[in-house]
Amino acid sequence: MEENNQSSLFELSIDQESHSHLSETARWAKFLAIVGFITCGLITILSFFIGSIMTSGAFSPYGNTGALSVIGGAFITVLYLVIAVIYFFPCLFLYNFSVRLRAALRGNDQVKLNQALKSQKTLFKYIGIMTIIILAFYALALVVVGVSAAFIRR
Numbered sequence: 131m132e133e134n135n136q137s138s139l140f141e142l143s144i145d146q147e148s149h150s151h152l153s154e155t156a157r158w159a160k161f162l163a164i165v166g167f168i169t170c171g172l173i174t175i176l177s178f179f180i181g182s183i184m185t186s187g188a189f190s191p192y193g194n195t196g197a198l199s200v201i202g203g204a205f206i207t208v209l210y211l212v213i214a215v216i217y218f219f220p221c222l223f224l225y226n227f228s229v230r231l232r233a234a235l236r237g238n239d240q241v242k243l244n245q246a247l248k249s250q251k252t253l254f255k256y257i258g259i260m261t262i263i264i265l266a267f268y269a270l271a272l273v274v275v276g277v278s279a280a281f282i283r284r
Contacts, residue, residue, distance in 0.1 A: 144235075149235060153235055156229075156235070157228070160225065162224060163228060167225070170218045174210070176210060180210060181210075219256060226245075226246075230243075230246035234246055
């Protein structure tokens with residue numbers, strides 16, 4: 131039975147409708163990847179402005195508080211840079227997927243199609259792992275808030 135399943139997988143083909151859908155998918159993926167790259171650049175630039183604004187004391191009603199504002203500004207700058215780096219990789223995987231998929235469809239190239247699907251798999255794997263990490267942080271935050279609330283009531 132497994133042999134029938136294996137052989138039917140090899141009989142898959144990309145007809146005109148599938149080609150059209152995949153071609154449109156590649157165009158949208160490239161657009162989203164480029165917008166993502168631009169957003170990463172803007173976040174990076176913004177990180178330096180946010181850090182310097184925080185150190186200037188513009189948002190503090192008490193003015194510049196010295197070393198504490200410098201540390202806070204540096205922390206925000208680093209945090210924004212980390213967010214930009216984390217966001218860069220899914221954009222890269224999406225861009226690779228789109229470029230390889232378009233090349234595969236143009237040249238009817240199975241190797242390029244396999245590379246495109248591998249990039250897509252990597253994208254989904256990365257997003258899945260990031261989702262698990264974020265959910266773990268949420269769970270940890272809920273535990274911390276629950277424990278804090280229990281101690282405050284006493």
